[in-house]
Amino acid sequence: MLLIDRNNYHLFTPLLYQVASALLDPGEIARPVRELVRPLRNVEFRQAEITGADLQRRLLLTDHGPIPYDFLVLATGAQTDFFGNESVARNAFGLKGLDEGLALRNRVLSRFEAARWAKTPEERRSLLSFAIVGGGPTGVELAGAYAELIRLVLRKDFRDLDMNEVRVVLLEAADTLLGAFESELRAAAKRSLESKGVEVKLGARVAEINKDVIQLAGGGEIQAGTVIWTAGVRASEVGATLGVEVGKQWRVKVAPTLQVPGHPAAFVIGDLAAATDGETLLPMLIPVAMQEDKQVARTIADMVHNGGASTFRYRDPGIMATIGRNSGVAQLGPVHLSGFLGWGMWLVVHLVNVVSFRSRILVLINWAWDYLLYDRPVRLIVAAREDRRT
Amino acid sequence: MLLIDRNNYHLFTPLLYQVASALLDPGEIARPVRELVRPLRNVEFRQAEITGADLQRRLLLTDHGPIPYDFLVLATGAQTDFFGNESVARNAFGLKGLDEGLALRNRVLSRFEAARWAKTPEERRSLLSFAIVGGGPTGVELAGAYAELIRLVLRKDFRDLDMNEVRVVLLEAADTLLGAFESELRAAAKRSLESKGVEVKLGARVAEINKDVIQLAGGGEIQAGTVIWTAGVRASEVGATLGVEVGKQWRVKVAPTLQVPGHPAAFVIGDLAAATDGETLLPMLIPVAMQEDKQVARTIADMVHNGGASTFRYRDPGIMATIGRNSGVAQLGPVHLSGFLGWGMWLVVHLVNVVSFRSRILVLINWAWDYLLYDRPVRLIVAAREDRRT
Numbered sequence: 001m002l003l004i005d006r007n008n009y010h011l012f013t014p015l016l017y018q019v020a021s022a023l024l025d026p027g028e029i030a031r032p033v034r035e036l037v038r039p040l041r042n043v044e045f046r047q048a049e050i051t052g053a054d055l056q057r058r059l060l061l062t063d064h065g066p067i068p069y070d071f072l073v074l075a076t077g078a079q080t081d082f083f084g085n086e087s088v089a090r091n092a093f094g095l096k097g098l099d100e101g102l103a104l105r106n107r108v109l110s111r112f113e114a115a116r117w118a119k120t121p122e123e124r125r126s127l128l129s130f131a132i133v134g135g136g137p138t139g140v141e142l143a144g145a146y147a148e149l150i151r152l153v154l155r156k157d158f159r160d161l162d163m164n165e166v167r168v169v170l171l172e173a174a175d176t177l178l179g180a181f182e183s184e185l186r187a188a189a190k191r192s193l194e195s196k197g198v199e200v201k202l203g204a205r206v207a208e209i210n211k212d213v214i215q216l217a218g219g220g221e222i223q224a225g226t227v228i229w230t231a232g233v234r235a236s237e238v239g240a241t242l243g244v245e246v247g248k249q250w251r252v253k254v255a256p257t258l259q260v261p262g263h264p265a266a267f268v269i270g271d272l273a274a275a276t277d278g279e280t281l282l283p284m285l286i287p288v289a290m291q292e293d294k295q296v297a298r299t300i301a302d303m304v305h306n307g308g309a310s311t312f313r314y315r316d317p318g319i320m321a322t323i324g325r326n327s328g329v330a331q332l333g334p335v336h337l338s339g340f341l342g343w344g345m346w347l348v349v350h351l352v353n354v355v356s357f358r359s360r361i362l363v364l365i366n367w368a369w370d371y372l373l374y375d376r377p378v379r380l381i382v383a384a385r386e387d388r389r390t
Numbered sequence: 391m392l393l394i395d396r397n398n399y400h401l402f403t404p405l406l407y408q409v410a411s412a413l414l415d416p417g418e419i420a421r422p423v424r425e426l427v428r429p430l431r432n433v434e435f436r437q438a439e440i441t442g443a444d445l446q447r448r449l450l451l452t453d454h455g456p457i458p459y460d461f462l463v464l465a466t467g468a469q470t471d472f473f474g475n476e477s478v479a480r481n482a483f484g485l486k487g488l489d490e491g492l493a494l495r496n497r498v499l500s501r502f503e504a505a506r507w508a509k510t511p512e513e514r515r516s517l518l519s520f521a522i523v524g525g526g527p528t529g530v531e532l533a534g535a536y537a538e539l540i541r542l543v544l545r546k547d548f549r550d551l552d553m554n555e556v557r558v559v560l561l562e563a564a565d566t567l568l569g570a571f572e573s574e575l576r577a578a579a580k581r582s583l584e585s586k587g588v589e590v591k592l593g594a595r596v597a598e599i600n601k602d603v604i605q606l607a608g609g610g611e612i613q614a615g616t617v618i619w620t621a622g623v624r625a626s627e628v629g630a631t632l633g634v635e636v637g638k639q640w641r642v643k644v645a646p647t648l649q650v651p652g653h654p655a656a657f658v659i660g661d662l663a664a665a666t667d668g669e670t671l672l673p674m675l676i677p678v679a680m681q682e683d684k685q686v687a688r689t690i691a692d693m694v695h696n697g698g699a700s701t702f703r704y705r706d707p708g709i710m711a712t713i714g715r716n717s718g719v720a721q722l723g724p725v726h727l728s729g730f731l732g733w734g735m736w737l738v739v740h741l742v743n744v745v746s747f748r749s750r751i752l753v754l755i756n757w758a759w760d761y762l763l764y765d766r767p768v769r770l771i772v773a774a775r776e777d778r779r780t
Contacts, residue, residue: 027415034547047503113437117454157424
């Protein structure tokens with residue numbers, strides 16, 4: 001069995017925003033794929049970029065050439081969607097990859113350092129104005145994290161800076177944050193963000209992003225020396241290369257069995273797939289992907305033994321988001337939690353998941369680990385992308 | 391009091407080779423300067439590049455403009471010296487900064503991934519041949535670390551690779567490694583490296599480095615797809631801008647008081663200074679720098695109170711280097727330790743020093759720390775430099 005990924009590590013994306021906000025290091029939310037598959041004797045890993053697939057001839061196409069397959073499971077995920085807006089793509093930061101998380105961390109910290117050298121209040125305010133576009137979970141969590149990084153940590157680092165000159169603005173085109181949540185949770189999230197000093201602007205659709213200013217569609221502008229774009233995601237390009245039907249957000253339309261229609265040997269799962277549960281299109285969420293992969297594993301095992309593919313059923317575990325210290329929202333079926341309880345729930349759920357990732361420990365413990373287990377934790381190929389602006 | 395550095399972090403350089411060899415993460419050997427100076431109410435930090443100094447007009451020159459001073463302490467350190475060899479500067483990796491440590495880690499791991507795609511044994515051997523030039527402590531420690539990374543860790547990650555195709559070569563122009571050590575320690579280090587699978591080549595002077603081959607001065611060549619240059623260091627450019635006498639390795643000649651001759655308000659310390667203890671030029675080592683800074687602090691305090699500058703005396707604590715697991719050499723005056731004892735001594739000394747640096751902890755502990763202390767550990771502005779070759 002061959003496992004192919006463009007990176008040599010598996011990223012726990014829900015905590016990427018914490019790398020961008022200087023709380024975690026890459027090694028704490030990512031693990032080498034080779035370490036993960038080590039116990040699986042029949043799995044081989046290869047690092048490569050997937051360029052497409054020839055479903056007729058059963059070939060996976062990579063930057064290292066074509067690879068024939070008996071069964072194919074495509075899960076190349078999603079990417080930031082700038083909706084073809086050149087000024088956005090050029091001037092805004094995305095946050096999908098570890099390199100982007102590091103670039104963003106560098107950017108924010110560098111802007112504060114630069115602000116100490118600013119000659120005028122105008123220059124300083126431009127350096128210290130940060131806008132996050134997109135009021136979904138990523139935007140909300142990032143806005144909350146930056147508000148706390150600035151007000152709780154950087155304030156102590158930059159005693160001579162007037163923190164009132166720092167702006168964190170969250171822009172959402174719709175008239176509410178966290179559209180997927182119930183209204184009282186949306187309201188709680190908004191209140192919590194504002195209490196942390198985030199300016200929440202609803203119904204604010206971005207028309208253009210220039211060096212220091214965001215132009216809104218309805219007219220009006222917002223000063224922002226740094227803009228982070230979390231307003232759109234679309235499936236990876238691979239879907240469009242398959243020559244099959246792709247739907248909303250470029251997601252590949254799949255049968256209820258998660259097979260590509262007309263190509264029973266090819267499966268598409270995760271954010272790349274437009275899987276439905278009966279009628280409703282399933283969201284681009286980790287629980288969906290995790291349930292899909294188990295389903296496909298079972299199906300392939302059945303097919304190998306001349307069985308058939310069965311229909312995928314999604315069991316919704318609920319959704320949650322954290323706004324920061326003591327504040328989160330969780331919607332688990334009938335149970336709606338906000339504030340401290342929502343935050344506690346988020347913490348527990350993410351801890352349970354992240355603890356399964358080996359994380360950095362003190363140098364002493366690192367050495368001991370290395371000495372006793374003959375293993376080194378930090379084997380990630382990740383370079384911070386260069387700041388797009390400078 | 392103003393503290394200026396080109397980075398926003400202080401780097402514990404003795405462990406940089408462990409970042410390059412995927413044992414430690416940057417956050418474990420570096421700390422934000424602002425965190426370090428936080429308790430010092432009369433210290434302000436500014437991030438800037440020092441471009442020079444006008445000792446006559448008492449101006450420190452930076453990329454943010456000139457800064458007047460009453461007293462100046464220059465400690466801009468050292469950089470890799472390629473001895474003006476273009477092919478070396480272009481094709482070899484240096485290892486002085488955190489970005490270089492990360493670039494090197496990425497490079498080595500990427501070469502192993504690429505080797506899995508190699509079409510021919512020749513291509514594979516080129517990808518898996520690593521040469522370290524320079525048999526000083528850095529070169530020895532790096533060679534040992536890579537030998538262990540490959541033989542103890544990557545072997546388990548790359549089960550299908552024939553580890554006999556991997557080469558780690560250590561080149562030294564002189565006829566011995568670790569020239570600063572006693573002969574029996576040099577011999578012990580060489581034996582230990584060879585026992586770990588490192589090819590040690592003495593009397594090998596590099597003439598030119600091409601894409602896959604190192605040309606030796608005496609004729610003959612060594613295949614190396616990746617070359618790391620630890621064979622030369624020189625003081626930072628700042629020294630040459632002062633218009634005063636610079637000596638060997640561009641180091642600024644200073645008075646016994648560490649003052650710049652003719653400029654009593656200007657001090658130079660650390661690798662940038664060519665300080666002498668009586669006649670002998672002091673080595674570019676951390677203990678020298680640490681004792682010099684205490685001396686200069688005292689001197690400036692005395693001068694402020696109309697006292698005079700006193701002469702610097704160096705107390706040599708000894709030198710040590712580690713070759714890896716269970717193996718190190720330590721030369722502490724009459725005491726010469728090698729093997730396990732030398733390693734243990736190295737471990738203790740470096741632990742004592744590194745533990746003073748806050749290091750990454752499990753995500754859980756990170757969260758707890760952040761929650762209880764209102765502090766975030768990861769505030770380093772560091773981007774992995776792009777691989778020079780690709």
